[in-house]
Amino acid sequence: MKSGSNATPQIPATSTDQEDNEAGPTSSEISYEDLACCGKATCCVCFRDVSVTSPLVKRCEAVTWGTIFWYVTNSATVLLSWALLYFLTGDLAVPGGAIFNLLVLVVCAYCLGWGLAYIPHLHLPPVFGMLVAGVIARNTGAYNIRDTISSKAMSTIRNFCLTFVMVRSGVQINTTPLRNYPLFLLVLALVPCTVEMVIVTLCFKGFLDFPWDWAFLGGSVIACMSPVVTVNCLLALADQGFGEDKDISGTLCAACSIDGVHIVAIFSIAFSVVFDDFEGAKWWSYLPRGLRDMAFGIFVGSSLGLFLVFFPHQSHKYATFYRILNLSLGALCFSVGASSFVITGGGFLATVIMSFIVCTGWKIIVNKFDVAPIRKVVGIIWHILQPVLCGVIGADVNFSHWTAIRTGLYAACILTGLLARLTCAILSTIKMPFTIGERIFVAVSWLPKGTVQAALAPMAYEHALAKNNTRELELAEDVLKVSVLAILFLAPIGAMIMMMTGPHLLSRISSDAMEERRLQSLRTLSMKVKVKKPDT
The missing domain is CATH 1.20.1530.20 (Na+/H+ antiporter like fold)
Incomplete structure (x- = not known):
């Protein structure tokens, strides 16, 4: 997500998208506030003026509010996946079950794989x-x-x-x-x-x-x-x-x-x-x-x-x-x-x-x-x-x-x-x-x-x-x-x-x-x- 302080040029709608855009505003009609919302934390009123690209802690600029949003989104995805598997398979998706163990393995593999991949200068796949x-x-x-x-x-x-x-x-x-x-x-x-x-x-x-x-x-x-x-x-x-x-x-x-x-x-x-x-x-x-x-x-x-x-x-x-x-x-x-x-x-x-x-x-x-x-x-x-x-x-x-x-x-x-x-x-x-x-x-x-x-x-x-x-x-x-x-x-x-x-x-x-x-x-x-x- 881009910060609202950086105005970006708008690309006109393509011919394939004109039918979908007829009922809504064109890119030239979008207000500055609409563009700024893309760079703001809008889930709560108190976070309205907080830019998601700003660092969470001043001493650690790599961790931004956008990082927190990303972690929360992925955590919600994992929980929803487990809930769906539980409703479909029952006891197999409870802790100790085959489906639950496999899901934990996949989540751990994903986290360790991409966690090592993001270590600077190592370039681990x-x-x-x-x-x-x-x-x-x-x-x-x-x-x-x-x-x-x-x-x-x-x-x-x-x-x-x-x-x-x-x-x-x-x-x-x-x-x-x-x-x-x-x-x-x-x-x-x-x-x-x-x-x-x-x-x-x-x-x-x-x-x-x-x-x-x-x-x-x-x-x-x-x-x-x-x-x-x-x-x-x-x-x-x-x-x-x-x-x-x-x-x-x-x-x-x-x-x-x-x-x-x-x-x-x-x-x-x-x-x-x-x-x-x-x-x-x-x-x-x-x-x-x-x-x-x-x-x-x-x-x-x-x-x-x-x-x-x-x-x-x-x-x-x-x-x-x-x-x-x-x-x-x-x-x-x-x-x-x-x-x-x-x-x-x-x-x-x-x-x-x-x-x-x-x-x-x-x-x-x-x-x-x-x-x-x-x-x-x-x-x-x-x-x-x-x-x-x-x-x-x-x-x-x-x-x-x-x-x-x-x-x-x-x-x-x-x-x-x-x-x-x-x-x-x-x-x-x-x-x-x-x-x-x-x-x-x-x-x-x-x-x-x-x-x-x-x-x-x-x-x-x-x-x-x-x-x-x-x-x-x-x-x-x-x-x-x-x-x-x-x-x-x-x-x-x-x-x-x-x-x-x-x-x-x-x-x-x-x-x-x-x-x-x-x-x-x-x-x-x-x-x-x-x-x-x-x-x-």
């Missing part, structure tokens, strides 16, 4: 704190998620959260850098993660004595970077003008999304290879089925994506609402359907492809289509689901079952694959007009891991648990442990290294250039609004 909250709850004996929530319910929660991870990956893909640097983007997105997957697969086989099919599955899970952590760091640096002279942030963001699509496709093959019910055959005999599942995911995702491009019609009054609704429902159908009919990761591949096709198609058929509302809604959904996913995964990690020697082997697998990834990332920039510092930063940007590992690794564990095979359960636990170790170390370390080295490795555009970019964005915005002529 929220996924780190959320995972740590679950780990603390389990290993201190405060909460054992296996005693209160069934494996089927946990699998449903993870599938639901993973669905929107895939949707967000699809809608974040930007085709502009792909048109400008197609070869570089494909090499940067595909080669480092593929090489890392091969190296990690060999490490799983050599260090951990995995069978080849499980080593392939583990390699596909560990090899993917974290698009969420990397993109957030890139955008934060871009806002300060670093790397904008060569559009490094836009290029790397597009490469991150392609990297995620590529790994999900490989994971769908590996998943089908491992969890095929036919026994007695060698692992390579399953490969055609994995390719078939991948092809099916591509076909189904492309088909529904093309359908949603044209339906609803672009001129429909509520086109944006139906687009978001159908995109979400289609993604959930893919994830639930894939787990219901066959054991495969093809449903998530279909989700990514569908999300990418619909956003690209809407940009083509709609003049000046703005994908920002779609991305914002998906981002809000992920903001809510992220503590659920990370908290549940962390609460399933029991360090009492870990051994020092085995943990050292996990770290060796991660570091060996990471070294191969960084080397390939630097080599992939040879043909680009980058400086040495920019090449190093590109490699550093490929360090973070987090959301994809948090989503994919538990899938193997859940299916191994359902099959009740002791050997497969041990292998799945190892894959999950390696993923947790990668998240705990590479998510915070990768983010901190990016934010600390970015200002030194990247060139910064001048203040005049930053001002010109801001003015250009305002010019673009002004072209999208219809200016209403003043009455004569």
Whole structure:
């Protein structure tokens, strides 16, 4: 909320909002008092003249009345959520019940994740704190998620959260850098993660004595970077003008999304290879089925994506609402359907492809289509689901079952694959007009891991648990442990290294250039609004 003392220029209503504004006052008719109320604490008469942007205590300017309003709002949201769950589930939502314990876990994960993220100069990603909250709850004996929530319910929660991870990956893909640097983007997105997957697969086989099919599955899970952590760091640096002279942030963001699509496709093959019910055959005999599942995911995702491009019609009054609704429902159908009919990761591949096709198609058929509302809604959904996913995964990690020697082997697998990834990332920039510092930063940007590992690794564990095979359960636990170790170390370390080295490795555009970019964005915005002529 902005202070009432700072008058801001009013943007005329757009043509799509004119019908809604006919019955009410226009922006030019709004009085100064109405504008000032946006910056005042109006819940009580005695607070009427208190600006919400003023500090609560003079010695602590960071805590304002607006901060208090924010905490009260979130507390009310939590209480209302608990009340609704209590009315729906009864005793399950009372203290000690399964629903109540899960809600407390999610709230603690949210608070710790974002609390650590707001610590100045550390640049910790929220996924780190959320995972740590679950780990603390389990290993201190405060909460054992296996005693209160069934494996089927946990699998449903993870599938639901993973669905929107895939949707967000699809809608974040930007085709502009792909048109400008197609070869570089494909090499940067595909080669480092593929090489890392091969190296990690060999490490799983050599260090951990995995069978080849499980080593392939583990390699596909560990090899993917974290698009969420990397993109957030890139955008934060871009806002300060670093790397904008060569559009490094836009290029790397597009490469991150392609990297995620590529790994999900490989994971769908590996998943089908491992969890095929036919026994007695060698692992390579399953490969055609994995390719078939991948092809099916591509076909189904492309088909529904093309359908949603044209339906609803672009001129429909509520086109944006139906687009978001159908995109979400289609993604959930893919994830639930894939787990219901066959054991495969093809449903998530279909989700990514569908999300990418619909956003690209809407940009083509709609003049000046703005994908920002779609991305914002998906981002809000992920903001809510992220503590659920990370908290549940962390609460399933029991360090009492870990051994020092085995943990050292996990770290060796991660570091060996990471070294191969960084080397390939630097080599992939040879043909680009980058400086040495920019090449190093590109490699550093490929360090973070987090959301994809948090989503994919538990899938193997859940299916191994359902099959009740002791050997497969041990292998799945190892894959999950390696993923947790990668998240705990590479998510915070990768983010901190990016934010600390970015200002030194990247060139910064001048203040005049930053001002010109801001003015250009305002010019673009002004072209999208219809200016209403003043009455004569």
